[in-house]
Amino acid sequence: MSVRLYYDDPALLAFDGIVTACEPDPDGRGHRVALDRSAFYPTSGGQPHDLGHLRVDGHVLPVSDVVADERDEVWHVVAEPIEVGRQVVGEIDRGRRHDFRQQHTGQHILSAAFDYLLEARTESVHLGLEACTLDLHREVSAEECRRAEDYANFVVFGNRRVSIRFADADTLVDEPRLRKQTGRTGMVRLIDIEDHDLSACGGTHVHSTGEVGMIVVRATERFRGGTRVTFLCGRRALESYRDLRDAVDASARALSVAATDVPDAIAKLRDDLKQEQRRARELADRLVTLEAASLEARVDPAGVLVAHLPDADAQGVRQAASQLVSTPGRLVALLGGPSPHALVIARSADREADAGALVRQVCAAHGGKGGGRPDLAQAGGVVVTVDQLRSFLG
Ligand SMILES: [Zn+2]
Missing domain, CATH: 2.40.30.130 (Elongation Factor Tu (Ef-tu); domain 3)
Incomplete structure (x- = not known):
C-alpha cells in the first residue's frame, strides 16, 4: 500500500x-x-x-x-x-495544492467558529474548484453568520499553530476537544488548530492559521432544514474582492455616485423609471383617445370602419376599438403598429356579427394567432392590408 x-x-x-x-x-x-x-x-x-x-x-x-x-x-x-x-x-501542481490547503484549513476554522459560538454543527463539506460550501444543521441569521466570520478571522490573525498527530480511535471517545466523533477505527489522523479546533481529517492543511488569509462568507441559503454557507479563503477571497470592487466601481461611475451610494442610486432610478412608465402609458392612452375620435369621420354609412393606427400597440388598438363601438350599429376592425400587426375586431352591442369568427378567418388567410368573444376579438402577428381586411367585413 x-x-x-x-x-x-x-x-x-x-x-x-x-x-x-x-x-x-x-x-x-x-x-x-x-x-x-x-x-x-x-x-x-x-x-x-x-x-x-x-x-x-x-x-x-x-x-x-x-x-x-x-x-x-x-x-x-x-x-x-x-x-x-x-x-x-x-x-x-503548487498553486492548486496551496489553494486547497487554504480552503480546507479555512473550512476547519469557520466550522469550528460556527460550532463554538452558535452550536451550529457542520454536517457536510464541499471544496470545489469554483465554490466551497459547508452545510450547518440549523438555520443561522445574517447577524450570527457575521459573528462566526469575525471569530474565524480573529483565529487567522492570531496565526495559531496547525499541527498533525495520529491517535487510536478508541482513545478519542472521551476527547472533549474533538468537534465531531469519527466513525473510523484504528489509527486516526488529527488536525489540531491551537486553542480552536480538533478534527479527524485526512486532507491537506497549512502549518499556521495566518497562511489561510482572509476567510469570507460569500452567501448563505436555506438547505435541508439548515443553512448552506458558501465561503472563500486566501487567494480566492482576494480575487472575489477584486471582482466585486471592479463591478461596484464601474456601477458607481455609470451612476456618477460614490461606491457606497450605489444601492440608493439604483433604488431612485427604479422609482424614476416606474413613474416615467406610468406617465408614458397615460400619454399613449390620451393619444389613442384622440386618434379614435379622429376616426369617427371615416365610419361609413353602414357603420363599418377599417383603419390602421401605426403608433398604437395591441392595448392601444383594443382601447380605440372599444371606444368606437360604444356608439350603436358599428363594426370596427383596427390594425396596430408595424407589420406583422396587432388586430382587433369589435362590434356594438346591437349589431349582428361574430368578431371572434372574423378574427379566426383573417388569421387563417393572413397568418397570426388570436380569437375572442363575439363582441370583441384580437390577434397578433397578422400580415394584412387595410383593403384586404375590409373584404372580410362584407
Ligand atoms: Zn481537513
Missing part, C-alpha cells in the same frame, strides 16, 4: 517513488499507476485531487486524476504505462 507522504508533510511538492502496479485505467483514460509512496492527494473527504506529473528518465507524464480505491491504494492516472519497478519523480 502506498505511503501517503502528505499525511506528515502537506507542503511537500516533489518526491521519488517506485512503481508497484500499472494497469489500464478502468475509465478508459490511459493507464493508472500505483507507487510505493506518493505526495499526491486523491479525491476524498469533499476535497478534489492534486494535479502534477510523474517524471520517468526525463520523460514527463501529466497526472490527470488521482483516486483511492476501496483497499486504500492511491492510483495516478497517466496517458502511458510505466513499467513496474521503475523509479519515478512526482511533482505536485
Whole structure:
C-alpha cells in the first residue's frame, strides 16, 4: 500500500517513488499507476485531487486524476504505462495544492467558529474548484453568520499553530476537544488548530492559521432544514474582492455616485423609471383617445370602419376599438403598429356579427394567432392590408 507522504508533510511538492502496479485505467483514460509512496492527494473527504506529473528518465507524464480505491491504494492516472519497478519523480501542481490547503484549513476554522459560538454543527463539506460550501444543521441569521466570520478571522490573525498527530480511535471517545466523533477505527489522523479546533481529517492543511488569509462568507441559503454557507479563503477571497470592487466601481461611475451610494442610486432610478412608465402609458392612452375620435369621420354609412393606427400597440388598438363601438350599429376592425400587426375586431352591442369568427378567418388567410368573444376579438402577428381586411367585413 502506498505511503501517503502528505499525511506528515502537506507542503511537500516533489518526491521519488517506485512503481508497484500499472494497469489500464478502468475509465478508459490511459493507464493508472500505483507507487510505493506518493505526495499526491486523491479525491476524498469533499476535497478534489492534486494535479502534477510523474517524471520517468526525463520523460514527463501529466497526472490527470488521482483516486483511492476501496483497499486504500492511491492510483495516478497517466496517458502511458510505466513499467513496474521503475523509479519515478512526482511533482505536485503548487498553486492548486496551496489553494486547497487554504480552503480546507479555512473550512476547519469557520466550522469550528460556527460550532463554538452558535452550536451550529457542520454536517457536510464541499471544496470545489469554483465554490466551497459547508452545510450547518440549523438555520443561522445574517447577524450570527457575521459573528462566526469575525471569530474565524480573529483565529487567522492570531496565526495559531496547525499541527498533525495520529491517535487510536478508541482513545478519542472521551476527547472533549474533538468537534465531531469519527466513525473510523484504528489509527486516526488529527488536525489540531491551537486553542480552536480538533478534527479527524485526512486532507491537506497549512502549518499556521495566518497562511489561510482572509476567510469570507460569500452567501448563505436555506438547505435541508439548515443553512448552506458558501465561503472563500486566501487567494480566492482576494480575487472575489477584486471582482466585486471592479463591478461596484464601474456601477458607481455609470451612476456618477460614490461606491457606497450605489444601492440608493439604483433604488431612485427604479422609482424614476416606474413613474416615467406610468406617465408614458397615460400619454399613449390620451393619444389613442384622440386618434379614435379622429376616426369617427371615416365610419361609413353602414357603420363599418377599417383603419390602421401605426403608433398604437395591441392595448392601444383594443382601447380605440372599444371606444368606437360604444356608439350603436358599428363594426370596427383596427390594425396596430408595424407589420406583422396587432388586430382587433369589435362590434356594438346591437349589431349582428361574430368578431371572434372574423378574427379566426383573417388569421387563417393572413397568418397570426388570436380569437375572442363575439363582441370583441384580437390577434397578433397578422400580415394584412387595410383593403384586404375590409373584404372580410362584407
Ligand atoms: Zn481537513
